[in-house]
Amino acid sequence: MSTEVKSIACLGLGAMGSRMALKLVAAGHDVTVWNRSQPAVEALVSAGAKPAATPRLAASQADFVISMLTDDGASRAVWLDASDGACRGLRPGAIAIECSTVTPGWVGELEQAVSVQGASLVDAPVSGSRPQADAAQLVFMIGGASDAVEKALPVLRPMGTAFHHMGDRGMGATFKLAVNALFAAQLASVAELLSFLRKSGIDAARIVEALPGFPITSPAIAGAARLMAADDTPVMFPIDLMVKDLTYVGEAAAKAGGKLPLTGAARELFLEAQGKGHGDGNITKIAKLYD
Secondary structure, eight states: OOOOOOEEEEEEEHHHHHHHHHHHHHTTOOOEEEOOSSHHHHHHHHHTTTEEESSSHHHHHHHHHEOOOOOOHHHHHHOOTTTTOGGGGOTTTTTEESSSSHHHHHHHHHHHHHHHTEEEEEEOOOOHHHHHHHOOOEEEEEEEHHHHHHHHHHGGGGGGEEEEEEEEHHHHHHHHHHHHHHHHHHHHHHHHHHHHHHTTTHHHHHHHHHHSTTTOOOOOHHHHHHHHHHHHHHHHHHHHHHHHHHHHHHHHHHHHHOOOOOHHHHHHHHHHHHHIIITTGGGGGGGGGGG
16 A cells, blocks of 8 residues: 655664664655765765755654654754744644754653744654664654644554554653663663673673573663673674753653652663763673772
8 A cells, every 4th residue: 555655854874863764765755965074965865865965954844744853953953043943933733843862851842843933742752773764664653632642653653563653742751761761771771780600600601502501681671781791792782972962851750749769870881881981882881890
């Protein structure tokens, strides 16, 4: 069954954004792309996308505008720049889709700017890394009004396999931060226990062979343990970004009146790893704290 062609702008073509945009091109959509550096744009243009010189021009050519950026600051610059920001190019009735991992507070600010243009905002961050993006197996956590979410879903489907509408604006962003905090706490625990087991005389190969067989071990944690044991850590999720996410979730929890002592402890460990020069390394480099 054919899919209705949508006009989509993709802002930010990093490791995740480029893969997501490629899936939309492959699905037959009319995709316009913008990125600060040109090589990523050229690669997407070669695949069938159209280039835009600014976020504003990209947004002006689309009914759906997707951003995948590093943090609040990068997102704010791309959406709200006084002359070239995407918000200035939004068409009335357009759907802005923020897929970056950002704070609920920034999502609220962005919604106000989007609504001034007569458009609607959906926050839809993702769970999954480069392999999941390549395989169109991302999991979307979505916040926004139901009618806007329903309009956005056909655009999201070529990129993922699960779509969880968590509630109104900002709830997708909030849930994503909680998911990353859970992962961080598990990573910190695995790193210290792996060190303990090895120092107790258990061979690392036996540890990582046994762990996946227990119902408490998720595939992601089993994979992380293998990377830690082998000290084989291709960069899929840098420690710098995990520190950012753990800082964001701590701030969000404080505003909501929640307490996150375990998340706070995990953040301190990732900060320590960052301070020891592992910030640009994969999150599994936290195991280096126990060498």
